[in-house]
Amino acid sequence: MTYEAIVIGVSAGGMNVMKQLFAALPHNFQLPIIIISHIGARSDNQWIHILNNTCSLTIKEADEKEKIRPGFIYFPPPNYHLMIENDKTFSLTIDAKVNYARPSIDVLFESAADAYGRHLIGIILTGSNSDGTLGLQRIKDQGGLTIVQDPSDAEYNPMPKSATSIKPDHILPFKEILLFLTNLNQALLNT
Amino acid sequence: MEDHTPVDHSQPHRNINPAAILETIFSRYGYDFRHYSEAHIKRRLLNSMVRWRIPDTEHMKERILTDEAFAATLVNDLSITVTEMFRDPDFYRSLRTHVIPILKTYPFIKIWHAGCSTGEEAYSMAILLTEEGLYDRSTIYATDFNQQALNFAKEGIYSNDLAREYTINYQLAGCKSSFSDYYTSQYDHVIMHKSLRRNILWANHNLVTDSVFAEVHLILCRNVMIYFDKVLQNQVQKLFYESLIKGGVLCLGSKESLKFTNVYDRYSEIDKAQRIYKKKY
Ligand SMILES: C[S@@+](CC[C@H](N)C(=O)[O-])C[C@H]1O[C@@H](n2cnc3c(N)ncnc32)[C@H](O)[C@@H]1O
Numbered sequence: 001m002t003y004e005a006i007v008i009g010v011s012a013g014g015m016n017v018m019k020q021l022f023a024a025l026p027h028n029f030q031l032p033i034i035i036i037s038h039i040g041a042r043s044d045n046q047w048i049h050i051l052n053n054t055c056s057l058t059i060k061e062a063d064e065k066e067k068i069r070p071g072f073i074y075f076p077p078p079n080y081h082l083m084i085e086n087d088k089t090f091s092l093t094i095d096a097k098v099n100y101a102r103p104s105i106d107v108l109f110e111s112a113a114d115a116y117g118r119h120l121i122g123i124i125l126t127g128s129n130s131d132g133t134l135g136l137q138r139i140k141d142q143g144g145l146t147i148v149q150d151p152s153d154a155e156y157n158p159m160p161k162s163a164t165s166i167k168p169d170h171i172l173p174f175k176e177i178l179l180f181l182t183n184l185n186q187a188l189l190n191t
Numbered sequence: 192m193e194d195h196t197p198v199d200h201s202q203p204h205r206n207i208n209p210a211a212i213l214e215t216i217f218s219r220y221g222y223d224f225r226h227y228s229e230a231h232i233k234r235r236l237l238n239s240m241v242r243w244r245i246p247d248t249e250h251m252k253e254r255i256l257t258d259e260a261f262a263a264t265l266v267n268d269l270s271i272t273v274t275e276m277f278r279d280p281d282f283y284r285s286l287r288t289h290v291i292p293i294l295k296t297y298p299f300i301k302i303w304h305a306g307c308s309t310g311e312e313a314y315s316m317a318i319l320l321t322e323e324g325l326y327d328r329s330t331i332y333a334t335d336f337n338q339q340a341l342n343f344a345k346e347g348i349y350s351n352d353l354a355r356e357y358t359i360n361y362q363l364a365g366c367k368s369s370f371s372d373y374y375t376s377q378y379d380h381v382i383m384h385k386s387l388r389r390n391i392l393w394a395n396h397n398l399v400t401d402s403v404f405a406e407v408h409l410i411l412c413r414n415v416m417i418y419f420d421k422v423l424q425n426q427v428q429k430l431f432y433e434s435l436i437k438g439g440v441l442c443l444g445s446k447e448s449l450k451f452t453n454v455y456d457r458y459s460e461i462d463k464a465q466r467i468y469k470k471k472y
Contacts, residue, residue, distance in 0.1 A: 063446070063448070064417050064446055064447060064448070065421060065451055077446055080446060083228070083230040083231060083234075084230060085228065085229055085230050086229060086230075091228040091230050091231055091417070091418075092417050092446050093228070093231050093271065093417065093418065094271060094273045094414060094417075095195075095231075095234075095235075095271055095273070096195045096273070097195065098195050098196075098197055099196070099197055104197075106197050107234070110200065110234065111230040111233075111234070114230070114233070115230070130197075131197070133197075134197050134198075134199055134200075137199075137201065138200070138201070138204070141201060141204075
């Protein structure tokens with residue numbers, strides 16, 4: 001199966017897992033990663049610059065109309081919803097909040113599912129609301145691969161717990177999600 | 192703050208053809224959303240299909256064609272009207288530092304707020320100009336294609352909750368007096384002073400289908416074009432270019448850029464971070 005992008009939704013407890021994720025990703029990681037984290041929603045995204053030093057890929061704020069490319073990890077600007085168009089570029093909107101959140105994981109995941117179809121991987125990690133469940137369902141409906149952090153392994157379990165209701169392809173402890181990603185990359189490099 | 196509980200789109204999602212729906216809206220009512228961001232439009236259409244229990248594209252088209260009130264609500268729904276007074280206070284600081292001195296050189300000043308929504312941006316400008324002693328020689332054209340929003344704007348009535356947020360923005364924007372000098376409180380809302388409105392002309396204008404209507408010194412079009420695709424952004428940028436005098440100033444929203452448009456080299460940057468540009472001579 002050829003994958004073209006990964007979308008990740010993370011909320012409470014996210015900083016810890018993101019740090020581990022950034023440290024684990026190799027510099028030649030083949031897929032663009034787009035992350036919605038509720039952490040930075042009210043900040044000026046300065047933390048992105050700080051985390052950039054801990055990662056061999058480039059972490060950046062997504063620009064309006066920007067083309068999505070491998071080698072990058074994208075975050076939305078604070079206070080905007082992030083969407084993906086069929087031509088694999090970003091759109092920003094300031095629609096009403098969804099699940100009390102802007103950016104919302106559902107909003108990104110739904111548009112990403114439509115843009116990438118079965119070539120998308122969607123991952124839900126630690127968090128204490130239920131944002132992302134409907135989005136993950138859409139990814140599944142469109143034939144993409146769905147992964148949820150094992151709720152018993154998550155620092156905050158409501159978000160992963162809610163997401164398991166869609167019967168994702170994999171429910172894994174975070175360490176195994178990292179392993180999955182690095183193995184996947186190895187497989188992509190070999191083909 | 193407005194919030195939406197998440198909407199399960201899975202039923203209509205199997206049966207939606209956004210392009211066909213937009214075509215119907217355009218041919219029947221003349222509102223042209225065909226070059227708006229697809230992802231955004233699709234999500235708004237799905238939301239309203241779920242809300243009104245419309246199962247598929249055919250029923251949606253039928254409803255649009257036969258029910259004008261429904262169509263009006265839909266058009267309103269497709270235009271996002273979220274706005275604030277002194278939204279992005281740093282932008283207003285930059286206006287004061289970099290643009291007010293330019294405006295001071297003109298005997299009369301014409302300003303166009305394109306996509307003014309419920310009026311907050313235009314009132315902010317009126318306040319800024321008042322504090323800089325320029326309001327008497329200014330005319331503000333505040334336009335939008337959403338008549339409902341324009342009607343609201345003309346009233347100049349905002350809830351106390353909003354007024355509290357706007358007060359914080361006003362202070363952060365480095366303004367000179369007190370925000371409460373500009374309104375009268377009544378029960379749970381505030382009414383902006385009439386004097387702020389005296390030089391504002393509210394008008395219905397559609398950026399996609401209407402043409403240039405004035406020659407102006409300053410254009411603000413903030414958080415409107417993020418909803419447009421590249422083709423439409425270029426078309427509207429051409430309209431703005433033709434509406435500005437030489438040396439005139441264009442302000443975009445803080446996440447919008449001229450960079451990927453055809454007119455990029457015809458402007459110089461006044462403040463890159465705040466997206467303030469000056470039309471070259
Ligand atoms: C998000 S609001 C921005 C309001 C304000 N400029 C601000 O930045 O706070 C976008 C506005 O653009 C208007 N708009 C969208 N498409 C338009 C068009 N084709 N012509 C005129 N106005 C339009 C909408 O009705 C809405 O009021």
